[in-house]
Amino acid sequence: MKTWLLILVSTVLVNNFVLVRFLGLCPFFGVSRNVNTALGMGLATTFVLTLASICSYITYHWLLVPLEVEFLRTIAFIFIIAALVQFTELWIRKSSPLLYTVLGIYLPLITTNCAVLGVALLSTTDNQSLAEAAVYGFGAATGFTIVLTLFAGLRERIETADVPAIFRGNAVALITAGIMSLAFMGFSGLDQP
């Protein structure tokens, strides 16, 4: 149990996938226009990522290793993630068409989101157990969701701010993301007991 908490703290706060490892930046900037869509995207990614890390663990240890084709793991993981994303896309298209239109291209883009593939690959290299891989995936996704929602809130506030013309739009968003990762440096060293 203690290690799970440590994994969670380390993936969500200490080395957050977006602000410290700089993975998954394209949806981070693409979907953070308003808080509700950011939350929608975050939940979708959490769903995909947690299931993907579990399935990739299973395929890696029960399929690839017995068949000695570990080198195929990247393709297998991408295949799993694509299937999960397709399922999520169908579900969101059915349940909330507005979210589906607003997310637009970024929903299928979860497949190519480097954070998602990164988690699957990293959890195999650190040879974690199944439960640890699941918690690792869930932690990474929650970190991604929290930071994405906070960043969306910040961008909404900056929309109403009187930013100089040349900085308006993505420039001020990029600088703000930089300051966010500066702030997240405060958590460094949190997971060394």
Added chain:
Amino acid sequence: MKPQHLTNRFQGGLVVSDPTATKVLPVIATGLPTTVVLPLQTSHNSYTPNVDSGQAVLKGQRLDHLTPSGASPLLAPTSGVIKSIARYACSQSPGGAVNSIIIDVDGEDNWHPDAQLFHDWHQLSRDSQLTALQASALIGHGGGGFALYRKLTSATKPIKTLIVNAVECEPMINCDAALLQTAANDIIAGAFALASLCGADNTVIAIENGKQQILQSLVESLTDNTSNNMTLCVVPDIYPVGAERQLVEVVCGVKVVAPDIPSRHGILCCNAATLAAFHSFVSTGYPSLRRLVTVAGSAIQKPANFDALIGTPIKDLVDIAGMHSPMTAEHSLTVGGSICGTGFYDFNAPVLANTNCILVDKPDKNPVTEVACIRCARCSDVCPAELLPQQMHRHIQAGKPEDAQAFGLDACIECGCCDQVCPSNIPLTASFRDSRATLRQRHQIEIAANESARRYDMRQQRLEQKTLEKNRRLMERKRALQKQTASTEQSSPQRPDADAIKAAMMRSRQRKKNRPGNDSTG
């Protein structure tokens, strides 16, 4: 009759120590003005005139077609000749000029024959009392500008409590205090009459803590007409305790959030001056066309309360009150009190039914500069409606008033408290007032658009229906034709023979010869 001192209060508000509160200004009666102006478009009513220029009118005569049911009519305040119906200055409309009826007063001031609506109020049935009240065009003198008739009829629940709002919490306004001193009995009688009309079982007269000497005179006049269900409450003087919803919260403990109104909670709140006017209407049968207006401000020599005819240009009152220095463009004119009063630009504008105070102030020597909002949240501390003005301001400044609605823009009572405490001197209430107007206009556009969408859908359905109908009929005829051709083929398979055709042609030629025959061979 011992006054009850109420201690519960609403959130926020401004503690105001106003030296003018205790001193009651003298009341000056004014005669008839030379011209009278009646705007056709005010905040809550719009009239279509049924008179045209040059026509003579008598006092109390109705000047408009009663368009929407329940709207109160427009009555001529005095007799005279209609000079013109043109755009004229008005203190209520932000644009400044509004179509108005301008009457040259002839001075006889004689009533129109059917101006007296009844002879004895108590014989009338409740419904005829209500229709008489509507015909009397009695508009609330408080500041809201709603017709008393509309207030009564918009009550969804039976009215249990009637509150007489004798509170004058806004500094500089003095007309209610003067009325309490001179006509306390009229107000009480008016309160009784209205209570019996709307069936309220207890009546509360609310007065401010700061007005001690008026309190004594009220207590005496209350003891002589002894009645059990009328109580006198003294409310703490925190601005805006005189606002309808805040007074209801202090007196009855019911928190009413705009746009909801107290009459939907069985509570009717009426201004003291309205009740005095109601009493004069009930006792004489003639609509009351006069009201007390305070004229004060730093530029006025002798501030006083004027008993003025509704429609009198404000310029006449200011001339009587006298000014230190002649009026210049920098002088600031305000209608209403000094905290939530709205500025206006042309002091020829007329006195309306809900104009309770005119302030004329000297140009401000050190104008304050507006600085950016630092989100210090003082305005949300003093906001009596418990809103977040700093968040509303941020969204309005970014050009998105609809986002400000999430922070309570619709519940804003435009009381002006936030302006007074803002360290950055931002004109918050003015920006909220404008944004609410824009949102009202957008709402109107949306209603019109929905109406067009409905008509478009109906038309589409009708056309679809028609094409379906046509196809169905076509199908039927085709089927009938097929049936018919099938049946004829079975009974006579070969073609009809040639001589039958020849005989038919012979007959037609014969008929053609007969027709021209009548003119040639007979």
Added chain:
Amino acid sequence: MQSLSAIVKQIVSPVGVGQIMCTVLVALLPGLLAHTYFFGPGIVINIVLCCVASVLIETVCIKLRKRSVYTALTDGTAIVTAFLLALTLPPLAPWWICVLGMLVALLPGKHLYGGTGHNPFNPAMLGYAFLLICFPLEMTQWLNPANIPETQQLLPGLIDSIRITLGSSHLDTAHWDAITMATPLDKIKHAAPENLISTVQGSQGFIGAYAWEWSNLGFLLGGLWMLWRRVISWHIPVSVLMVLALCYAVSNIPLAGSAVQVTPLFGLFSGAAMLGAFFIATDPVSAAASRRGQLIYGAGIGFLIFIIREFGGYPEGVAFAVLLMNLTVPTIDHYCKVKAKSRDKHEPG
């Protein structure tokens, strides 16, 4: 309209934004005096440097935005940022640390977002965090607090301090026993040399670490005075200090290498807790807008200060705690909406 405002505004505390900021500066004095008494005049030099830098940067930026320099300077927010940044810097830090800190504080911290009122991050803390991460050596050159009876520590006078700050003479550690220690908090984690431990236990410092409790007491006095003048509201400082004290009370962290328990009072009166709670967290522009939001904001800061101090890598957590909560402010404001509905508070009459 104006004749009345005199009546109303007298009742409510200092009126304009400029007066508010002046009151904040005056409130900073007690803590500042305690600081100079224990850590020498270096802090005053820092303040002068920061103020000069902030005025210059502010003027340049406002001119670039073609706005009136007078109103921008007189609203005093730049000066307050300068004071707060200077108070967090070590007394004998080189001069470019102050200038660079002010640059980072005012450019990306404030003018990037449109000047006063629009910056989501606390400018002073942004400058300090940037300096702490980029120049860890210079930022932890804290002098040993003066006048500890056992060590009779002498402090460099004003002239020496200026020369050191300008880099003309090197700080020879042999003479002035400068040790790389951010604050006494540092030794809670890394068992610092014995003499300092003893000073804490035996020192006359009644509650906190020897020198720091006096400067915290000074800031507490300044903060209470600001509360009384109604320049700030109680919501943020109370929630920060309460949560911090609660965390210390709940988790009994032993003082490094000794049986002494860290009492909540010790936690509150050491490091930059009081300065953070009363002056830094209550910066209205970067704090939450609604009072309810401010309570959540303050509680978050208190909790994060405790987490970073006890488990994090940096000795003092106020800067990062404030920055991290500044991140969450827009989302807090997004969800702290007005849901006022008509209701019957109690039976009428």
Added chain:
Amino acid sequence: MIAAIVVFSVLAAGVGYALGKLASRLPADASSLADQINQLLPQTQCGQCQYPGCRPYAEAIATAQAPINQCPPGGEQTIHALADLLGREVIALDTELGECKPAQLAVIREDECIGCTLCIHACPVDAILGASRMMHTVIASECTGCELCLPPCPVDCIDLQADTVNIQRA
């Protein structure tokens, strides 16, 4: 090695088939989104957006067949509202389709009207009153100013005036 290929192809086929089945059971429900978009359009039913009315244009936007800047009567305000709803970039109005003019009303010069009922069929909101060979007139409160009745009129007796009747529509 062969086993790996076989396993993966079987796995791929199975998941593909399952997703295909699922796609048909979870149809996209675009109509509720079209309603939300239709709510933002000015409902002049003028057809300047190359669609027969506002509703068809809303459905086109919902199924991403049409961009959000093809509504001249709505102008900037409608584009901003659609961009906010759908989270898309704000793009300038496509001016070939028409300009954003202030609200206007069609008014028939009644003495020249020959009663041919062509405009009655053309009006998308049935705002024109009249019978064949009888004089026609426009119901001012219902007219959306869409100009569709101008082209079919043989005697060209309909002209456009600023909308003063329902002033709030402007």
